[in-house]
Amino acid sequence: xxxxxxxxxxxxxxxLGLGIWTIVVRETFSATVxxxxxxxxxxxxxxxxxxxxxxxxxxxxxxGLGGVLLLGAAARxxxxxxxxxxxxxxxxxxSAAALSVLTTAALAGAVLxxxxxxxxxxxxxxxxxxxxxxxxxxxxxxxxxxxxxxMLEKVVLLLAIIGxxxxxxxxxxxxxxxxxxxxxxxGVLAFLARLLPPVGIVVGIYxxxxxxxxxxxxxxxxxxxxxxxxLTIIAGLADTxxxxxxxxxxxxxxxxxxxxxxxxxxxLFGAAFLSYPPALAKPLILGIEVAMILTIAATxxxxxxxxxxxxxxx
Amino acid sequence: MSGTTVFGLCAAAAVGLGLYGLITxxxxxxxxxxxxxxxxxxxxxxxxxxxxxxxxxLGNDPVPQALVITGVVVAFSATALAIALLLRLFKAxxxxxxxxxxxxxxxxxxxx
Numbered sequence: 165x166x167x168x169x170x171x172x173x174x175x176x177x178x179x180l181g182l183g184i185w186t187i188v189v190r191e192t193f194s195a196t197v198x199x200x201x202x203x204x205x206x207x208x209x210x211x212x213x214x215x216x217x218x219x220x221x222x223x224x225x226x227x228g229l230g231g232v233l234l235l236g237a238a239a240r241x242x243x244x245x246x247x248x249x250x251x252x253x254x255x256x257x258x259s260a261a262a263l264s265v266l267t268t269a270a271l272a273g274a275v276l277x278x279x280x281x282x283x284x285x286x287x288x289x290x291x292x293x294x295x296x297x298x299x300x301x302x303x304x305x306x307x308x309x310x311x312x313x314x315m316l317e318k319v320v321l322l323l324a325i326i327g328x329x330x331x332x333x334x335x336x337x338x339x340x341x342x343x344x345x346x347x348x349x350x351g352v353l354a355f356l357a358r359l360l361p362p363v364g365i366v367v368g369i370y371x372x373x374x375x376x377x378x379x380x381x382x383x384x385x386x387x388x389x390x391x392x393x394x395l396t397i398i399a400g401l402a403d404t405x406x407x408x409x410x411x412x413x414x415x416x417x418x419x420x421x422x423x424x425x426x427x428x429x430x431x432l433f434g435a436a437f438l439s440y441p442p443a444l445a446k447p448l449i450l451g452i453e454v455a456m457i458l459t460i461a462a463t464x465x466x467x468x469x470x471x472x473x474x475x476x477x478x
Numbered sequence: 479m480s481g482t483t484v485f486g487l488c489a490a491a492a493v494g495l496g497l498y499g500l501i502t503x504x505x506x507x508x509x510x511x512x513x514x515x516x517x518x519x520x521x522x523x524x525x526x527x528x529x530x531x532x533x534x535x536l537g538n539d540p541v542p543q544a545l546v547i548t549g550v551v552v553a554f555s556a557t558a559l560a561i562a563l564l565l566r567l568f569k570a571x572x573x574x575x576x577x578x579x580x581x582x583x584x585x586x587x588x589x590x
Contacts, residue, residue, distance in 0.1 A: 172481035177489040183515055192507055199511050206518055209485055213525045214537025221547045225554050226518065233554075237507055237561045243573050251504050260501035268494030275486035275526060282529030285541045291534075298561050301540035302547070310544055317548045324555035328562040333569075383547055390491035460551075467558035471566060 172212060179205045194279055196231075196238040203227030211269045216379035217302040220371070220386030224387035225464070232394065241254040299377045306381065307449045314426065318420040318456065321463045325416065332472035337477045338408030341469035347400040364392035372457050376446075379447050382453045386460030393465045404469045406476035412462065420460030423452055486526040492519030506564050506574055510557060517553050521546045 182202040186195050204227040210219035252260075264302065289301045306314050308350045332339065347353045368388035373379030396402040405412050426448055427438040434441060440448045496516025500509055524542040531539035567572040 169481060172484055176484045180491055183495045186511060186515060187495050187503070192505060195508060195511055199514065202515070203518070206522065209488070209522065210488045210525060212530065213485065213529045215525050215543045215546075217527065218521075218525060218543050218550075221550050222521075225550050230514070230554055230557060233558055234507070234511060235562060237565060237589055240565060241507055241568055246562050252502050257502050260498050263501070264494040264498040267497055267569065268490045271490035271493055271523065272487050275483060275490060275523070278486075278527065278530060279541055280530075282527070282530035283537045284533045286531060286539045287534040289534075289540045290536065302543045305540045305544035310541070312518060313548050320552050321555050324559045327559045331562050331566040381547075383551055437489055438525070464554070467555060470558075471562050 175205065175208060175212070179209065192241065193235075193238045196234045198229035199234060200227060203230060210284075216299070217375075217381065217384075220379060220384040221387070224384050224391070228391060229387055229468060230462055232391075236468075239383050295442050295445060296440070296449060297442075298449065300375060300379065300381075301383050302379075302419040303375050303449075307452065308440065308445065311423075312425075315420065315423045315438070318423060318459065321460070321467075322416060322420060325463055325466055328467060328471050332407075336472045336475055338406060339472040340474045341399075341404045341466060341472050343473065344403060345398050345400045347398070349400075353399045354401065357395045357401050361392040361396060364388055364395075368392070368457070368461075372453060375453070376450070382456040382460055386457045387464055389457065389461035390464035390468070393461065394468055397465075397469070404466075407472050408476060409464070412466075415458050415462045416466075417459075419452070422455040426452060482526055482529045489522035489526060492516070492522065495519075504576070506562045506567075506576055507561075508583060510560050510564070514553065514557060517549070521549055524549075 179202060182198050182205065186198040186202060189195050189198060204223060207219045207223035207227060209223055210216070286301070289305060292303065292309070293299060293304055296304050298304050368385040371380040371388060372382055372385035375385070397404055430439040431437045480525045493516050496512045496519060499512030500516065503509055503512060525538070528539035528542035529537070564574055
């Protein structure tokens with residue numbers, strides 16, 4: 165343990181300032197922009213905490229895609245009026261402030277009184293890395309030691325997309341999500357949408373591949389692929405596919421289904437559900453990750469595109 | 479005080495700020511943002527605990543890191559679902575409010 169550097173204190177102060185701004189600023193749009201900046205700076209905190217895998221996820225999903233989602237919603241809700249009567253009274257505000265201060269104080273106390281030496285599972289994760297042949301411990305935990313969590317998380321993504329699609333009005337059932345975007349075909353946006361995706365796709369696949377031994381993985385790579393897809397959609401170069409397409413639904417279920425099949429095979433022929441035979445562990449994990457990156461990219465992109473709004477037939 | 483502790487206190491404050499915003503802000507979108515702020519504080523607490531558990535040549539305990547990566551993705555999908563609900567409410571009722579006051583008299587005919 166070392167003394168906090170000036171950089172760390174300034175970073176924490178700026179992050180906290182942005183958090184306060186996000187809560188108290190009057191305009192919703194400003195709050196959204198504040199939250200996006202907050203998300204990106206929190207990714208820096210994760211780097212300082214030596215958790216680069218989380219930093220990549222936070223920057224790509226928390227700051228990047230989440231920012232696009234919130235900014236889009238804020239732009240569409242600009243006309244939404246706030247009724248003065250809705251703002252809570254002084255008693256509610258004071259009680260909320262007291263509750264928040266108590267919560268913060270309790271958590272701060274817990275942080276200051278954490279046991280020393282700290283309990284850790286890092287030695288166990290390192291000691292069992294031989295079983296998978298991957299040297300990135302976080303990928304090992306995600307794909308092997310706690311693979312159940314990752315599989316169920318895929319199911320959560322699937323449930324979320326079903327929930328979003330079920331909000332479509334009858335006239336657009338099974339149709340294309342979101343509005344058809346138009347942009348100047350000679351403008352900067354269309355130029356970037358032609359220039360960046362080839363690079364972005366290579367970076368996304370590289371991050372998936374390197375995730376075996378270095379920070380990276382299917383989540384981070386999938387988020388980058390999803391953002392490249394969305395860029396071409398926002399620039400008007402591509403349209404969102406109708407959600408009733410079979411190939412689209414196949415991609416959405418491919419990742420969780422392959423995961424489930426591998427898990428059941430492990431239950432029937434191996435030691436337990438989701439147990440990989442050590443000789444086959446690395447190819448199996450890579451296969452699941454390849455299926456998962458496609459599923460993740462498609463799901464994240466479609467979650468951002470929102471509920472179907474236009475009929476599939478013109 | 480170490481840098482990790484500073485970030486831990488920052489995370490505790492983010493949880494409190496998010497909780498305050500969630501209760502007092504009347505607009506649903508602001509509630510969603512506040513809830514994400516609260517969640518981000520909780521994730522950071524995981525990171526701080528994991529950082530203290532650095533061992534065996536790793537700078538941060540991989541188990542809480544994996545939990546947070548899963549958590550970030552789940553939080554994103556929940557946020558996307560909440561925003562889709564909100565946009566649908568806005569389209570169907572003409573206003574994005576959670577109050578039980580009567581809605582606009584002429585709801586959007588394109589809604590079902």
